[in-house]
Amino acid sequence: MNRIKEILKEQGRSQVWLAEKLDMSYLAVTRYCNNKRQPNLDVLNKIAEILGVDNRDLLVPLKGNDTK
Numbered sequence: 794m795n796r797i798k799e800i801l802k803e804q805g806r807s808q809v810w811l812a813e814k815l816d817m818s819y820l821a822v823t824r825y826c827n828n829k830r831q832p833n834l835d836v837l838n839k840i841a842e843i844l845g846v847d848n849r850d851l852l853v854p855l856k857g858n859d860t861k
Contacts, residue, residue: 794853795837798826800844814843 801811812822815836824830825840832840841848 794828795825795831795851796853797822797840797844797851800846800851801826804844806844811840811843815839 797811798808801808808822808826809819812819815822817836821830825832825836837851838848841851844851
């Protein structure tokens with residue numbers, strides 16, 4: 794799961810804007826934002842760079858995956 798949609802909303806940016814910055818289709822970005830599909834690591838890093846966040850900020854930790 795990812796937080797792309799949440800971060801776009803926090804920044805006041807649209808999925809269309811992100812699609813243009815990524816040079817990808819709106820449909821692909823919508824799938825990422827709605828967690829229908831997950832971006833590969835290269836795309837995730839590019840999204841993080843465009844949004845000015847750490848790529849870890851885009852990810853939702855899995856429940857029960859504590860590293861204590």
